[in-house]
Amino acid sequence: MNPGHALAADRSEPRFSDIIYEKIVGMIADGRFPVNERLPSEQNLALMLGASRPVVREALERLRADNLIVSRKGSGSYVRQRPDSSVLKQVPVGSLADVQRFFEFRAGLEAEAAELAARNWQPADKARISAALEALERCLVLGELGADEDQALHEAIAIATGNQFHVIVREWFRPHFAIGMSVTRSLSLKRTPAHVREVQDEHAAIVEAIFARAETEAHDAMKRHILNARARMFQGVGTETPRPGEQGPRDGGT
Template identity: 45%
Template sequence: MPRPTRDAAPEPTPDFQPPVRSAKLADQLYEQVLAKIVSGEFAEGDKLPSETRLGGLFGVSRPVVREALSRLQADGLVAARHGAGSFVRHRPRTEFQSVAPIGSIADLMRCFEFRVALEGEAACLAAERHTAAELTAIEEALAALDRVIETGALGAEEDNAFHIAVARAAQNDLFTTALESLGRHVLNGIHVARILSLAHNRSRLRLVQDEHVAVVEAIRRRDPDGARNAMRRHIENARLRVLGRGDPAPGDEPDAGS
């Protein structure tokens, strides 16, 4: 007589909101999955629902799901295992969601990605072309950031002013125009990165300032490759710090899963 079998326990169904068609669908799915990672609903090491199931839950096609998962992988939050699916790799700290509310995060990450390319080349040209007056303006912006650290202020405006000063020293108005046209996105990214650094440990801002110093030193010695690399490294590190994946400052606890 065959042995009776038990039905497998049903897989829990995550609660996904219907997509808003006026916004990019992959961005919306990216942010909803990210929100569930931050909240712990999808814990580190957990397997995400399959592409087919995510598409069905969210009401979108598999190409949209793949794009969202690809961005999560690029940000180091999810890892794909061949033949096994996608798994949560890293959970940002909970305060991330309070200062970078859902609805703005995908734009924030894209802005960081664009700035790596834009400002890296601006710094390269600034090293080649800067005048004495432009170098002075960059150094004054750096000094203003030093004062911010001393007083414990946030310094988002001062940080933004530093990046604008470097772009102006490239002596190509299109760099400055592009950066200023991104003003709200750039300032939002700087604000989030700095407020999270302050919330984590104030000494983290010293690491950020050391990155600024590396950019200035390369520009000062007219080292285009060094300036490009220093600026690209700084902005990429800012993106990682926003996601809670940056190297811990001295005295900090290591990030979970890093």
């Protein structure tokens, strides 16, 4: 089963604002709404997409939070960056917003797991985490995707918490974890070696803090890593330079 299908299966119907959000993302990704160009007005978007203005407004708020558009006072909303169109091909229709929400969920869950792992790891956990990190490093050197190895590292950290519920949650939501990692890892293969190294350095910082039993540092390093992964989904193939007076993501956005 395609792991992304589980996202759609968790709900009877996707929210209409999620579908509109995804349609606008698609229009940005395929260049119909180019970087630096002004989006149609809220009213015109509503007519174009067959939606109410409140639904369009909700979709635009999420696009702004995801750093895809910015608002300029008295001028409207402008496209800030164009995501890789392959993102849309890897998730079922109506579930892209859920993928983003799951990253938000992961940020809290896995930050707590890293903190607990720093407090509770045993020698067997250290060996398991070290082996997983080394496997990811080999993937980097060989230019391989490494989605399974990435998953294995995060699972090893969950085991090291000493709390079985962290492991159970990962099993329950395994397809959700899998699709997020698959998307971000596949996108990383299209980017520079320096970018890929940056991601691996984030993993190394988490592991270093855990092994040092630095609970707060482990928590913060993991949260930063997950939120960065969320942002990397939409790192554009074209990006605008922010201008004075722009309204970007709200506090806590990426």
